Amino acid sequence: MLGGEGESSTFSSSKDAPDERCKSPAVDEDDPAAGSRYTEHGMGAERYYIPPTVSKQSPETPNPCSFIPYTPSGTVYSPSSAGRYPSSLHLGSVLPPAGFSPSTAGRSHFSSAYQLGQGPSCIYPPYTGSGSTLSNMSLPTSGPGMRAQVYLCNRPLWLKFHRHQTEMIITKQGRRMFPFLSFSIAGLNMTKQYNVFVEVVLADPNHWRFQGGKWVTCGKADNSSQGNKVYIHPESPNTGTHWMRQEISFSKLKLTNNKGNSHSTSQMIVLQSLHKYQPRLHIVEVAEDGVEDISSDVKTQSFLFPETQFIAVTAYQNTDITQLKIDHNPFAKGFRDNYDSMYTAPENDRLTPSPTASPRAHQIVPSARYTMQPLFQDQFVNNLPQHRFYNSERAVPQTNNLLSPQPEDATSQRWFVTSMQQGGNSTSTSNKLDLTPYEGEYSSSLLPYGWGSRAAYQRKVTHSLPWSPRPSPTAIFSEDSNKVKPQIEEVNGSGGLISSWTDTQPAALSIDKADSYSSTCKRRRLTINGPSTEDSPADIKCEDSAAPNSSSYSKEAPSSKGMAAYYSFYTNP
């Protein structure tokens, strides 16, 4: 991480007064002006990631873009630019709106997506790790399989946090991220070796403060931060087949503010409190000996998901975020006010005898109806019995089709960032975060984890059920690595994606519904931010009343139906 230090000058160059009176860019999501400010600012700040349009768009604003394809040429950083990544950088996870049309889905329509390596979208500081070989890398070739597609598995949850401005606790000993980063990758050469790692870079040149119920900038960011900013996935290096076989989870990644903690740098990323960061995923092809290839043919690709931005804090500032953490993080279950009523109800009241008794069970149950599975799996793959994973950082192997959701749903669930999609026009909306697509598919994911008895999960689920990798990836990539490619192509193709969207839209439930659950079952804190949109009547539709009969849920209910049932479970006394 060289670029990171001593370059504060870049900050002020583009932005008028980052340190002036506290503003409220935070609002990046809600304030149109903020967006423009960012963009404007970003143009000059080459070292920060300034999500162009994304930054000003509200996650809640439906936007037509599920994919943010970059043309190979456009994704590369030019040596002269501040960006040090020669790799292609893909901005991803923009959701396709309900009205997503086939034409928009086509790759050609997204080519103009942001080129993070240039102008406004540069990220700071750029990754220079791995021997700084990246700086010498040449552009990825355009051959088949050379362009990876990355899907943020738990995007719905990220979006949920993002709308409130995600906060991540940093401690001296290191604190895990929640939500944690979990990706599905496609498009890699199955036989080649890759290193996969996450880098966390400053998202903007500002120092942030939570004031008046919202995040506002307050001065310039401390650009002199030191310490590790990269977390290499423990399974690196590994083959493309390996990476594509299952989710790539970074659940063990820890964030710390302890610069002196060098002994565990490999597992911790050093950040500064009250600074905004943007995680980036890097996939670097390496020689078979595991060494990153610095030859001219080296290929490295970078992906970033705007919704994974977060502000590092030593203590939560926004109670909405706190509540979201408590609601969704199983380790924080003890802080759920209504935990008793929610989770200690008689077994019969809570769920059916089926394996779905627990969240995990839910995840593993082989059924296409579990369109909401992804979230659970995505966030807690590590919590599942070890034998179900390749390793602790892994999610479920994508090897069992029978256990995966139906393809159509799966398609809609995945958000790839790929460089394979080319050409086309990019629309101003292409980078916006759209919750719509996920609402239907992942609303369940917004529910708190941990429902069902622990015992049930441990013994019954773990031992008797065939394991299903995350629903989505499986569906999308198919369990077979062989099928990965074809499916991906289908997704990217003009027809597949759209149709799946169309199919899923009707069943889509607002993510806010999950929120409604929260508000209904456990709304116990108020945020100074005022009422959140999640509580809007419109968003509160059916989940509150739905009756989650695990049996119905697990056996026949269509996704929407199943979800309703699923939600009802929580609301039932």
Place this chain on the structure above:
DNA sequence: ACGCTCGCATCAGGTGGGAAACGG
């Protein structure tokens, strides 16, 4: 007798809350 599954207990570690400590 052996192997397998299940139930339970134990332990390490993760979680946010809250008070105390720290620092500008």
Place this chain on the structure above:
DNA sequence: CCGTTTCCCACCTGATGCGAGCGT
């Protein structure tokens, strides 16, 4: 003084080990 950071606490998850029960 006020905002931020640190530390400890109770609670929870997940992994593991042990023994009981059962079938072969």
